[in-house]
Amino acid sequence: xxxxxxxxxxxxxxxxxxxxxxxxxxxxxxxxxxxxxxxxxxxxxxxxxxxxxxxxxxxxxxxxxxxxxxxxxxxxxxxxxxxxxxxxxxxxxxxxxxxxxxxxxxxxxxxxxxxxxxxxxxxxxxxxxxx
Numbered sequence: 437x438x439x440x441x442x443x444x445x446x447x448x449x450x451x452x453x454x455x456x457x458x459x460x461x462x463x464x465x466x467x468x469x470x471x472x473x474x475x476x477x478x479x480x481x482x483x484x485x486x487x488x489x490x491x492x493x494x495x496x497x498x499x500x501x502x503x504x505x506x507x508x509x510x511x512x513x514x515x516x517x518x519x520x521x522x523x524x525x526x527x528x529x530x531x532x533x534x535x536x537x538x539x540x541x542x543x544x545x546x547x548x549x550x551x552x553x554x555x556x557x558x559x560x561x562x563x564x565x566x567x
Contacts, residue, residue: 502556509554513562515547 464475490497511525522544530540546552 496556506556509557512547512552512554513557515544516550 464472467475487497487499487502496502513519514522515525526540526544529543530537533539543552
C-alpha cells in the first residue's frame with residue numbers, strides 16, 4: 437500500500453491554488469454559448485478598432501487580409517507596367533477564373549488604364565522611403 441505523504445509545502449500550494457481558483461473568472465472555454473458569443477463579438481470589435489487605429493497611423497497590422505491586399509496591389513502594379521512576372525500573374529488569374537477566358541486580359545488592360553487601382557500600395561507610399 438502506498439500512502440500519500442502530507443508535505444506542508446504541497447498542502448500550502450494546494451490551498452493557494454484552491455483560493456486562487458475560487459476567485460477567478462471562468463475561462464473563455466468555460467463560458468456558456470451565449471456568453472461566448474458575446475465575448476467573441478466584443479473581441480472582434482476591439483480587434484477591428486485596433487486595426488483601424490493602426491491603419492490611420494500609417495502602420496497597418498500585418499493581418500492575413502492586409503497581406504493579401506498588399507500582394508494583390510503588387511500584382512496590379514506589375515500588370516500595369518508589364519513588370520517582371522506579369523505574364524505569370526495573368527496566367528494565375530486565368531486559372532482562378534476557369535471558363536471565363538477574358539477575365540485575365542481584362543484585368544491587365546484595366547490595370548494599365550488605371551481603372552483597376554491598388555488600395556494599399558499608393559503612389560505616395562511607393563515613393564516614400566521606408567523606415
